Amino acid sequence: MTAPTPASASGVELRHLRAFAAVARRRSFTQAAEELLITQPALSRTVAQLEMHLGVRLLDRSSRGVALTETGAEFLVHVERTLAAFEGALAAARGASTVRLGFSWLLPDPWAQRAIAGFERATGAQVELVRCDDPLDALDRQNVDVALVRGGRPVGSAVQTVHLYDEQRVAVHAREETEDGGREHVDAALRWQDAPEWTLVVNTASGTTGPWCWPDGNGPRRYVETANFDEWLESVAAGRGLGIAPNTAERRVHHPVLRFVPLTGAPPSPLRLAYRPETGTGSALLRRFLDAALEAAVTCTDAGQA
Structure with a gap:
C-alpha cells in the first residue's frame, strides 16, 4: 500500500473513527466488520479514507494480519477518548445515567451483586459492566468510569482508589x-x-x-x-x-x-475501586456508586464473606 497523500482532515467523520477503533482493537478487518455489521470492503474503504484525510498511515497491513503504526497507536488513544466523550454526551442529552464498571475477571461475590443492586435501587441509574484485560488502561482511555483493581500494584498518581476489603x-x-x-x-x-x-x-x-x-x-x-x-x-x-x-x-x-x-x-490481596477525579460521569453519581460499593463491602466483611 502506498503512503496516504496529505489532505485536509476536515472530512473526518465519526464513522471513520469508529471504523479505525474497531480494527485497532480486533487487529482484524474481518472481525471488525462483523462487530460493526458492515462488509469488509466497506470497512477497508472507510479506514483508507481516514488515512487519506489525515495524510498518515495508521495501520500496517500484511499477510500476517493488521498492526498499528506508531502514529496509529498514539491516535487510537485520542480516538477512544473522543468516542467515549461522544457517547457520554449522548447519554446526558437523553437523560440516561450510567456508571461503567471495568473489571478483568470474576467479579467478587456477593459484593458485586449487592453493590450494583443497592446503587440501582437508590439512584434509578444503571451499572454497565465492561470486561477488559487491563481495567486501569481502560480507565486511562476513559472507556470506563471506575475500575475494579485486585492486588497491591501501583495505580499511578492521577488515579484515586477506594479500598473495599481484602481477599485471601x-x-x-x-x-x-x-x-x-x-x-x-x-x-x-x-x-x-x-x-x-x-x-x-x-x-x-x-x-x-x-x-x-x-x-x-x-x-x-x-x-x-x-x-x-x-x-x-x-x-x-x-x-x-x-x-x-x-x-x-x-x-x-x-x-x-x-x-x-x-x-x-x-498476605491478603486488597480489592479496590480506582477512578479519575475528572471522570466524565457526574461526580455526584460516581460518589453514589462508591458509597454503595463501600456499604456492600461492609456487609460482606461482617458476614465473613469477603
Whole structure:
C-alpha cells in the first residue's frame, strides 16, 4: 500500500473513527466488520479514507494480519477518548445515567451483586459492566468510569482508589496424571515463604501476585508471564507453573485439571475501586456508586464473606 497523500482532515467523520477503533482493537478487518455489521470492503474503504484525510498511515497491513503504526497507536488513544466523550454526551442529552464498571475477571461475590443492586435501587441509574484485560488502561482511555483493581500494584498518581476489603490468597496447580489415567494433586498445602522454589505463572495485566509482591527480591526465581486471566488459567492447567489467586477463583473456577490448595503465610490481596477525579460521569453519581460499593463491602466483611 502506498503512503496516504496529505489532505485536509476536515472530512473526518465519526464513522471513520469508529471504523479505525474497531480494527485497532480486533487487529482484524474481518472481525471488525462483523462487530460493526458492515462488509469488509466497506470497512477497508472507510479506514483508507481516514488515512487519506489525515495524510498518515495508521495501520500496517500484511499477510500476517493488521498492526498499528506508531502514529496509529498514539491516535487510537485520542480516538477512544473522543468516542467515549461522544457517547457520554449522548447519554446526558437523553437523560440516561450510567456508571461503567471495568473489571478483568470474576467479579467478587456477593459484593458485586449487592453493590450494583443497592446503587440501582437508590439512584434509578444503571451499572454497565465492561470486561477488559487491563481495567486501569481502560480507565486511562476513559472507556470506563471506575475500575475494579485486585492486588497491591501501583495505580499511578492521577488515579484515586477506594479500598473495599481484602481477599485471601490460595494456590492453584495442575493435577498430575496417575498410571491409570486419573489425576492426583501434588501438594496438600503450600507456604508463602517457599516462594523461591516456585515457577510462578503471572497475569501481567491484572493479576494479584507477581514480582511486585516481593520487593526484597525473595520471590520466585522463575516466572511465566501471561497477558490476561484466560491465558493465566490455561498456562497453570498446562503445568507450566504455580498460580496464586484470590479465593474467589476457588469458588468460581471449575476446571477438571486444576486443584486449589491452601497457601499459608500469604498476605491478603486488597480489592479496590480506582477512578479519575475528572471522570466524565457526574461526580455526584460516581460518589453514589462508591458509597454503595463501600456499604456492600461492609456487609460482606461482617458476614465473613469477603
